[in-house]
Amino acid sequence: MRSFLTGPLPRLLPVGLFVVALQRTVLTEIRPFGVVFQIVLALAAATGAGTGPERGAVAGFTLGLMYDLSTGTPIGLTALVYGLAGFVAGYVLSLTPTPPWWLCGLFTALGAAVGETFTPIAQALIGDDSRFDQRLFVIVPVVAGFAFVLSPLFVPLGRWCMCVRRPKWKAMPEGER
Amino acid sequence: MAVYSIGRRRVIALLVLTSILLITFDTRGSAILDRGRSIFALALEPFDAASRTISRPIVNAWNGITNYDDLRRENQVLQAQLDAQQGAVIEARAAILEYQELLTLNRLLGTSDYPTVTAQVQGTRPGNFQYTVEINRGSKDGIAVGMPVVNGRGLVGKINTVFPNSAIVLLIIDPGFNIGAKVLTAADGTIEVPTSTPLRPTEQGAPTATSTTTTTTTIADALAPPVGPLDPINPATTSTTVAPSTTIDPTAPVTSTGATFDPTLSTVSTVTTQPTVTTTTVPREIIRETGTLTGQGPDQPLILRFIEDSSSYGRVKVGSPVQTAGGLRSIAPPGLPIGTVSAVTPQTGTRTLRVEVTLGAGSLDKLNFVQVLRFTPATSGS
Numbered sequence: 001m002r003s004f005l006t007g008p009l010p011r012l013l014p015v016g017l018f019v020v021a022l023q024r025t026v027l028t029e030i031r032p033f034g035v036v037f038q039i040v041l042a043l044a045a046a047t048g049a050g051t052g053p054e055r056g057a058v059a060g061f062t063l064g065l066m067y068d069l070s071t072g073t074p075i076g077l078t079a080l081v082y083g084l085a086g087f088v089a090g091y092v093l094s095l096t097p098t099p100p101w102w103l104c105g106l107f108t109a110l111g112a113a114v115g116e117t118f119t120p121i122a123q124a125l126i127g128d129d130s131r132f133d134q135r136l137f138v139i140v141p142v143v144a145g146f147a148f149v150l151s152p153l154f155v156p157l158g159r160w161c162m163c164v165r166r167p168k169w170k171a172m173p174e175g176e177r
Numbered sequence: 178m179a180v181y182s183i184g185r186r187r188v189i190a191l192l193v194l195t196s197i198l199l200i201t202f203d204t205r206g207s208a209i210l211d212r213g214r215s216i217f218a219l220a221l222e223p224f225d226a227a228s229r230t231i232s233r234p235i236v237n238a239w240n241g242i243t244n245y246d247d248l249r250r251e252n253q254v255l256q257a258q259l260d261a262q263q264g265a266v267i268e269a270r271a272a273i274l275e276y277q278e279l280l281t282l283n284r285l286l287g288t289s290d291y292p293t294v295t296a297q298v299q300g301t302r303p304g305n306f307q308y309t310v311e312i313n314r315g316s317k318d319g320i321a322v323g324m325p326v327v328n329g330r331g332l333v334g335k336i337n338t339v340f341p342n343s344a345i346v347l348l349i350i351d352p353g354f355n356i357g358a359k360v361l362t363a364a365d366g367t368i369e370v371p372t373s374t375p376l377r378p379t380e381q382g383a384p385t386a387t388s389t390t391t392t393t394t395t396i397a398d399a400l401a402p403p404v405g406p407l408d409p410i411n412p413a414t415t416s417t418t419v420a421p422s423t424t425i426d427p428t429a430p431v432t433s434t435g436a437t438f439d440p441t442l443s444t445v446s447t448v449t450t451q452p453t454v455t456t457t458t459v460p461r462e463i464i465r466e467t468g469t470l471t472g473q474g475p476d477q478p479l480i481l482r483f484i485e486d487s488s489s490y491g492r493v494k495v496g497s498p499v500q501t502a503g504g505l506r507s508i509a510p511p512g513l514p515i516g517t518v519s520a521v522t523p524q525t526g527t528r529t530l531r532v533e534v535t536l537g538a539g540s541l542d543k544l545n546f547v548q549v550l551r552f553t554p555a556t557s558g559s
Contacts, residue, residue, distance in 0.1 A: 021224035024311070026232035028301040030239050034475070036305050054188045061192050065199075069217040071303050072338030072345040075210050076199030083192045120306050126200055128353055133474065139305045 012059060012161045016066045019043050024070060034135075035142040038116060040067050042147035044082040045089040045111030047158030049104045049151065053090030055162045056111075060086030074126060081122050085115030097167050105151035112147035113140050215316075218340035291510060293548040294318050299343070301542070308351040308475065310334075310544055315342045325501075325509035325550045331537040332356075332501060332513045333547060344549075348541050349479065349515070350472040357502040358470040358481055358515055360532065362494050466493055467502045470515065470534065475541075478519055478533040493521050499534050510552050 048056020064082030089111025296312035337347035503511025520533040
């Protein structure tokens with residue numbers, strides 16, 4: 001019980017609920033170029049960029065599941081896609097354990113782009129009619145750009161949700177050198 | 178650290194398998210998952226309400242900055258259209274009443290025989306690949322999956338997911354939306370059908386009246402675009418014309434033209450009819466073609482497939498109205514207006530035509546109030 005309460009779920013669930021509510025209310029009205037910003041996807045990718053591939057995949061899976069439950073898409077579909085987005089974004093930590101903010105932003109955008117591109121692919125895999133059209137070339141950059149803009153806020157939020165602290169460099173004591 | 182450690186592989190495998198399992202159960206229908214959806218929707222309601230309250234000034238400011246000019250232009254156009262429609266509304270009301278009366282007389286069900294639930298759109302699509310809106314009525318109001326949704330101008334979609342207090346409508350423009358539809362086209366040419374027979378001819382030699390009045394009744398514009406979900410057939414119009422008269426004097430002497438005089442032909446027999454011959458002009462035939470209507474996304478016309486090129490009887494024409502076909506497996510009753518044919522293209526190698534349909538319901542981005550027909554289909558459709 002204690003491990004559950006100190007784990008990531010009690011933090012991720014309410015944050016996820018609020019972000020999903022924002023997705024369904026505010027962002028459906030604000031549509032530049034006819035594209036809906038994907039704030040849940042941005043959070044999933046940013047969490048991956050801040051915490052690594054595994055935790056990013058878990059966070060993306062959870063957030064995607066909440067999205068599926070609230071929007072009527074097949075349960076598990078968005079969870080799979082957002083898990084993939086978090087996983088891809090988490091690879092920034094394989095380059096450096098303390099990436100700068102702009103590198104986190106780039107990988108967050110990359111994760112969001114991968115997630116948004118794989119959404120129609122996943123829908124096609126489960127038998128939904130193909131939704132590939134030229135709009136994809138507008139949708140993916142806009143969604144990725146939005147994720148990049150939000151990454152300075154969402155990467156620390158993602159770390160907090162997953163109970164991960166940013167590693168700090170510490171000088172080695174003289175005797176151990 | 179290895180890129181793919183054992184722990185990482187386990188996490189990936191677990192998540193992928195769990196996703197696939199959930200997708201499989203959900204697409205096949207699972208009461209547990211449906212119940213979970215309902216519970217989650219209830220848990221999300223306070224967050225939805227809070228975010229709507231917080232976001233309203235932001236959304237209003239955004240719309241004011243970006244959409245003001247478009248809105249003003251649209252308002253002017255709509256005002257002009259409204260003025261033009263005022264007269265048509267009065268005529269349409271009378272026609273709807275007559276239509277209802279005809280249905281009742283013939284014991285037929287019309288679209289107005291199904292109870293409806295009026296709902297307000299409270300949210301549009303949250304994603305970029307599915308075209309849905311959310312309405313503020315749910316299972317507590319008697320709404321079920323598969324019920325058709327209409328606005329004042331025609332079919333807009335069907336109920337896709339139902340929560341206790343809300344529901345999600347899959348719009349007709351979504352590529353995943355399919356419905357059986359029919360298109361009615363008048364074949365070329367008309368025929369005159371007598372609606373009353375002339376009286377017995379008079380005997381020869383008797384003086385008769387010679388003027389003839391012809392009354393022509395035309396079923397005009399039977400295929401005009403509908404004025405609402407309960408689109409009626411426009412009533413027959415009647416016109417009366419006076420045909421030129423011909424006088425034959427039975428007592429006039431017969432003029433010989435050089436033939437042998439035949440005393441038996443000394444009088445001329447004439448046959449005249451009594452006046453008021455009534456005829457009705459109708460289209461030679463009304464062609465009814467049935468196919469499957471599919472959406473193609475926003476700003477794209479709907480596509481009506483499996484329409485055959487019946488050139489021997491007449492082809493589907495641009496401007497023909499398209500309605501729901503109904504049927505045992507349909508998700509909607511017959512007769513709901515969908516739109517009008519905007520293009521007909523033959524396809525090579527097949528007799529089927531590619532028929533494009535312009536949606537009659539207008540811009541689905543600006544839906545506000547809709548009606549859910551509590552018509553329970555035999556299937557939830559596709």
